[in-house]
Amino acid sequence: MSAVIENHHDDHHHGPDKGLMRWVLTTNHKDIGTLYLWFSFAMFLTGGCMALVIRAELFQPGLQLVVPEFFNQMTTMHGLIMVFGAVMPAFVGLANWLVPMMIGAPDMALPRMNNYSFWILPFAFSMLLSTLFMEGGAPNFGWTFYAPLSTEYAPPSVTFFIFAVHLMGISSIMGSINVVVTILNLRAPGMRLMDMPLFVWTWLITAYLLIAVMPVLAGVVTMMLMDIHFGTAFFSAGGGGDPVLFQHVFWFFGHPEVYIMILPAFGIVSAIIPTFARKKLFGYDSMVYATASIAFLSFIVWAHHMFTVGMPIAGELYFMYATMLIAVPTGVKVFNWAATMWQGSMTFETPMLFAVAFVILFTIGGLSGLMLSIVPADFQYHDTYFVVAHFHYVLVPGSIFSIMAAAYYWLPKWTGNMYDETLGKTHFWLSFVGVNVTFFPQHFIGLAGMPRRYPDYALQFADWNMVSSVGAFIFGFSQLLFLFIVIKCIMGGKKATDEVWDGAEGLEWTIASPAPYHTFSTPPELPERAMA
Amino acid sequence: MARKESKVGEGQRLKTSLQWLIAVAALSSSWQALADWSALNMTKGVTAISREVYDLHMLIFTICVVIGVLVFGVMIWSMLVHRKSLGHKPATFSHSTKLEYAWTIIPIFILIGMAVPATSTLRDMYDASGADIDIEVRGYQWKWQYTYLSDDPTQEVKFISSLLTPPDEYYNRTPKREHYLADVDNPLVIPINKRVRFLVTSNDVIHSWWVPDFAVKKDAIPGFVHEAWAVVEEPGIYRGKCTELCGKDHGFMPIVVKAVEQAEYESWLAMKQQEALQVYETVGxxxxxxxxxxxxxxxxxxxxxxxxxxxxxxxxxxxxxxxxxxxxxxxxxxxxxxxxxxxxxxxxxxxxxxxxxxxxxxxxxxxxxxxxxxxxxxxxxxxxxxxxxxxx
Structure with missing residues (x-):
């Protein structure tokens, strides 16, 4: 092992290039992973600022800061940027950094395509953000862009939105193909599929989901484009089309999409909890099967987002039962994490804090999801703040917390320095309090009857909206601390050992810290764990 | 010795965290006392269906809370006890086929326990037997139009219902009055104890017609007519909202339904029909x-x-x-x-x-x-x- 690495310390020809062109032309999986992660963080702050505009407006009843037209642009852009700009690229960045190191591969299988799939993104998002400055404003029809609001009634900038979505889709598909090809072809000799770390497994499954549904998204926006510019009427009732068709096609993409944003998180947490519990992950096999079941189920439950569109009762019942089934594999995962912690020898460094908070808060989001699957009750929940609370619980303390856990967990490996533990814990507790103060009251607001995407509200919702806004500002500004911690860690700090964490297992902990520019140019011999 | 000390320290810490928990619980319960219950939970509503839905909601909510308390309880116990700082040695187990079967199969039974009442409530809601009154509910950007359908077109009553709150109130130039953003110029009037069928559609984009007290939420979609119904048991004013993003004034097209005794309804309807006739005269x-x-x-x-x-x-x-x-x-x-x-x-x-x-x-x-x-x-x-x- 160590012989491999030492060889590379001497090999100056394969070090990074100097200057800006290093980042533009790079085909190195670590560089590209870094680019993805920084890009994602920039988008996270951008989308976060939009969320703060929304929460500031909702701090009190009445229109104080923005007009409803702009409020709708903010909700739309916040959703699009967080989903496509923050969460997805962060997971792709983590995959770039970690998948080759975890499977003992020298790089991603298709390095040039890797470069393209990243560099498409800044153009896609520049195009999307530029719509804010266009006449008529940015897209204002929600991130779910239901027709005909997004076609016949859309602002002119919708065409830019459509092309931006196309570009994001191309980037995602290329990125996923790369992940699949890398995992299936470049594993270290002797590493069977069932030996792979769960992060690799969850990403393999996620990549298949992406390849399956991104073309569906591309299809639906292309149909919109045709409706808007080329005289078709796919979604126009006046022309013989069907507005509900839009929702079926969109959610056939949209439901797997939400699992795309959570499966890699499952993989991250499954790596972190065993490390800090100093105990092997409980039920590895069932974790893999549960992930695969969730992925399969994600394709057959889409219309649970559409219980109020007037489906026949048979349709409602089918989608309710199928959706409830998802609770089973998801439950298996949560029970496995709890069982991994049980009888462990736990310490609570920042990654573990984020991981444990993930399990608890994601489960709260999962339970409210189960409530939402019950059709008659969903008629009362649908499109209220109860839904907003639900999906933010699975996305913010779910996906985002897992990404932060991952950043803290692997940062010493990436930079060679330990992050500041005290600041890390401060960041965790501020985020934890902020997230709950923001989103927990939204359950109440929703049950009491406040619909989502409202720029202003009746007086009975005032108290909890104010609480929620305060929480949002706490959470938002805490992320600047995260930025500071990461920069501080890159600049210096206590040197990290190669193992970094005393309970950590996996090939990435066998290489030096910081990870050399090239790793595993010759395949590693597998440690015992992987051969077991 | 050092070990013992740390144990004492842990015990102390446990005690403090318990005190914290109690303080938080007390604080949250006093919040509940302060806050109006209706600001926290779903309405029970005023129809048999809405009460069924409320009971179903409380059932699944309770089940979820119990599951949450059990799972989080185990995790929190484990986090307090199975710590390295307490000298806890890690166990080596990583599988238990029995346990894994148990937590795959038991949830399925819990789910069936939720699905059965949910299915029966849904069947009640989808009961499509006849109606005493048919009202077409048509969404417009950003108002509702109600048409009382009748076999005789001259008897049809049709009017637009839109927001009463003036812009001065939502732009904070005048104080916000009661029913801010929740009042309309022409409420929908229906008789109590009659089966009223709502035929919901839209003229432009998708809207959604929601009256929480009736547990009725139906999307208003151009090109489709969907039906929902309610038998309201108590006279009163029930307020609802548009729940599908429909453009800039999505938040400004409330719904108000006034449920009245049959006699009052009939005289109101007669008055409306009279008004319609007068309009014909003014045209000339x-x-x-x-x-x-x-x-x-x-x-x-x-x-x-x-x-x-x-x-x-x-x-x-x-x-x-x-x-x-x-x-x-x-x-x-x-x-x-x-x-x-x-x-x-x-x-x-x-x-x-x-x-x-x-x-x-x-x-x-x-x-x-x-x-x-x-x-x-x-x-x-x-x-x-x-x-x-x-x-x-």
Whole structure:
């Protein structure tokens, strides 16, 4: 092992290039992973600022800061940027950094395509953000862009939105193909599929989901484009089309999409909890099967987002039962994490804090999801703040917390320095309090009857909206601390050992810290764990 | 020794965390006492169905809370006890087939326990037997139109219901009164203890008609007519909202349903039918400029202002200005035509379905002679009526 690495310390020809062109032309999986992660963080702050505009407006009843037209642009852009700009690229960045190191591969299988799939993104998002400055404003029809609001009634900038979505889709598909090809072809000799770390497994499954549904998204926006510019009427009732068709096609993409944003998180947490519990992950096999079941189920439950569109009762019942089934594999995962912690020898460094908070808060989001699957009750929940609370619980303390856990967990490996533990814990507790103060009251607001995407509200919702806004500002500004911690860690700090964490297992902990520019140019011999 | 000390320390810490927990619980319960329960939970509503839905909600909520308490309880116990700082040694187990079967199979039974009452409630909601009254609910950007359907078209009652709260209140220029953003000019009136069927559709984008007290939420989709129904048991005023994003004033198109005794309903309906007849009469008479301008301003405020704004300047490019440009100072026939028939591919609606000929004549006249548009001409209701009839 160590012989491999030492060889590379001497090999100056394969070090990074100097200057800006290093980042533009790079085909190195670590560089590209870094680019993805920084890009994602920039988008996270951008989308976060939009969320703060929304929460500031909702701090009190009445229109104080923005007009409803702009409020709708903010909700739309916040959703699009967080989903496509923050969460997805962060997971792709983590995959770039970690998948080759975890499977003992020298790089991603298709390095040039890797470069393209990243560099498409800044153009896609520049195009999307530029719509804010266009006449008529940015897209204002929600991130779910239901027709005909997004076609016949859309602002002119919708065409830019459509092309931006196309570009994001191309980037995602290329990125996923790369992940699949890398995992299936470049594993270290002797590493069977069932030996792979769960992060690799969850990403393999996620990549298949992406390849399956991104073309569906591309299809639906292309149909919109045709409706808007080329005289078709796919979604126009006046022309013989069907507005509900839009929702079926969109959610056939949209439901797997939400699992795309959570499966890699499952993989991250499954790596972190065993490390800090100093105990092997409980039920590895069932974790893999549960992930695969969730992925399969994600394709057959889409219309649970559409219980109020007037489906026949048979349709409602089918989608309710199928959706409830998802609770089973998801439950298996949560029970496995709890069982991994049980009888462990736990310490609570920042990654573990984020991981444990993930399990608890994601489960709260999962339970409210189960409530939402019950059709008659969903008629009362649908499109209220109860839904907003639900999906933010699975996305913010779910996906985002897992990404932060991952950043803290692997940062010493990436930079060679330990992050500041005290600041890390401060960041965790501020985020934890902020997230709950923001989103927990939204359950109440929703049950009491406040619909989502409202720029202003009746007086009975005032108290909890104010609480929620305060929480949002706490959470938002805490992320600047995260930025500071990461920069501080890159600049210096206590040197990290190669193992970094005393309970950590996996090939990435066998290489030096910081990870050399090239790793595993010759395949590693597998440690015992992987051969077991 | 050191070990023992740390144990004592841990015990102390455990105690402090318990105290914290109790403090948080006490704080949250005092919050509950302070806060109105209706600000925290779903309404029970006023129909048999809405109570069924509420019970179902409370059942699944309780099950979820119990599951949460058990799972989080195990995790929190483990986090407090199985710590390295307490010297806890890690166990080595990583599988238990029995346990894994148990937590796969037991949840399935819990789910069945939830699915059974859910299915029966849903079947009750989908009961499609006949109705005593049929009301068409039509969504517009950004108001609702209610039509009391009748086999005899002359008996049909049709009106627009839109937000009563003036912009001064939501722009914080005047204090917000009771029922802020929750009051309308013309509420929907229905009799109690009658099966009222709502036929929900839309004229432009998708809206959703939600009255929480009836547990009725149906999307209003152009090209579709969906049905929902309610038997309201208590007289009262029930407030609802649009729940599908429908454009800029999505948050400003509330629903108000007034449930009354049968006798009161009948006299209200008769009054509305009388009003409709009077409208037919006003169409025939010749209106003065002053009458048209006065009515026109009212109609403009109710039907046009949310897009074209009180000062007529609009919000270009989506909502063009009417001041000193375009049709408002151009040929009058084209002006009438766009108000009557709308403009395809834009937010401009066909107002022939919403306004009567006198109102259309008045608002066209108003637009041509307000904000410094001194075209000076006017249109009589009968001319508008003739245009609409000829098109039909």
């Amino acid at each position: 008479k010749t209106w003065t400029m002053a009458e048209l301008m006065e009515t026109g301003e009212q109609v403009y405020t109710q039907a046009c202002q949310s897009c074209h704004q009180a000062n007529g300047q609009g919000i270009p490019p989506a909502f063009p200005s009417l001041v000193g440009q375009g049709l408002a100072i151009g040929p009058i026939d084209a002006h009438i035509d766009i108000v009557v028939n709308g403009k395809a591919g834009s937010a401009m609606q066909a107002f022939a379905a919403q306004l009567n000929p006198a109102e259309i004549a008045a608002v066209v006249t108003y637009e041509r002679n307000a904000w410094g548009n001194n075209v000076g001409d006017l249109v009589q209701p009968r001319a508008v009526n003739a245009l609409i009839s000829s098109e039909e």
